[in-house]
Amino acid sequence: MAVTLALRAARLRGVAVDLQLDPRTMDLLQPAGFCLAVVEILRLRPGSLVVIALDCRSFSSMSRWSSGRSLIKLWGYKDREFVASGNKLSSRVALLIYLCQWRSLRWLLEQPDGSMLPHLPRFQKLWKQFDVYHSYFWMGKFNGPTPKRHRIWSNCFSLVDGIQQRAGHMLKSEMERLTKRLVNRYEDKLGTKRFTGKRKELRESQILG
Numbered sequence: 001m002a003v004t005l006a007l008r009a010a011r012l013r014g015v016a017v018d019l020q021l022d023p024r025t026m027d028l029l030q031p032a033g034f035c036l037a038v039v040e041i042l043r044l045r046p047g048s049l050v051v052i053a054l055d056c057r058s059f060s061s062m063s064r065w066s067s068g069r070s071l072i073k074l075w076g077y078k079d080r081e082f083v084a085s086g087n088k089l090s091s092r093v094a095l096l097i098y099l100c101q102w103r104s105l106r107w108l109l110e111q112p113d114g115s116m117l118p119h120l121p122r123f124q125k126l127w128k129q130f131d132v133y134h135s136y137f138w139m140g141k142f143n144g145p146t147p148k149r150h151r152i153w154s155n156c157f158s159l160v161d162g163i164q165q166r167a168g169h170m171l172k173s174e175m176e177r178l179t180k181r182l183v184n185r186y187e188d189k190l191g192t193k194r195f196t197g198k199r200k201e202l203r204e205s206q207i208l209g
Contacts, residue, residue, distance in 0.1 A: 003051045015040055019055070028054070028092050029085055037096055046104035049159070053110040054093050054117075058086030061114035069116045076116075094122040101130055106156040113149040127153075133160040140178050141167030147175040 007014030017026050017037045027033040041050060058067045058076065067086070068077035076083040093109070100107040111117050113136065118127070126132065132153050139148040147170055154160045 029089055034092055038099065041096060041099050041103060041105065044103065044105055048105050049156075050096075050100050050105055050107040051110070052093055052096065052107065054089055055086070056112050056115055056117070058083045059090075059115040059117045060112055064116075067116075071119060074116065074120050090117055090120055091122060094126060097126060101155065106154065106159060108152055108154040108156070108159060110150055110152050113151055115151065118151070118153065130155055133157045135160045135164040135168060137163050137167035138170040140170055140174065144178075146178050 004014040004016040004018075017028075017033065017040060019027050019033075025032050025036060028037060044050070057063060059069065064070065066077075067080070067083050069075075069083075075087055078084055078087065097107055097109065117123060127134075132155055134151065134153050136149055136151055138144075139150060140146060152160060152163060
């Protein structure tokens with residue numbers, strides 16, 4: 001939604017398919033939401049841009065213990081609902097990217113640093129089948145509440161390069177000015193350092209400023 005608002009502010013055309021806008025008709029896990037995304041992609045002219053930032057809950061490093069995802073068990077605990085939903089969502093997003101390629105559209109996929117999504121077989125196949133460019137950016141460079149590093153993939157080099165030039169590096173002094181934290185750090189009874197994510201702050205950190 002933030003990308004669509006930015007486009008409209010710049011007097012450019014844009015449309016959002018966002019779960020937060022309408023959970024009933026814009027949920028990619030449901031037939032209506034997935035069909036809506038397909039229809040919107042088919043309406044675009046060649047060269048248009050599709051930005052995909054799917055829910056990272058079951059792919060993030062913070063959920064490894066509960067999701068069971070690892071490099072040797074990429075699909076995680078498939079009997080857990082949020083993991084199964086994440087697997088289904090990832091497959092549908094991969095299909096949307098294939099559709100973008102077929103339609104000669106530019107696309108950009110975003111995930112927090114540490115996400116297991118790019119390691120899934122369907123995305124590994126995408127990286128090998130098409131010319132895909134990869135880089136990082138810091139959310140704090142886009143007025144985010146925390147530094148928070150993200151990863152991006154795209155079939156458009158100039159887009160990735162532009163984001164890298166603007167937000168690919170962040171000084172320590174810049175990070176220190178952003179005092180909001182996404183995790184609580186502590187030591188357990190055995191002295192092992194651990195951390196737990198702050199649900200509200202993590203949700204808010206997904207929104208680009």
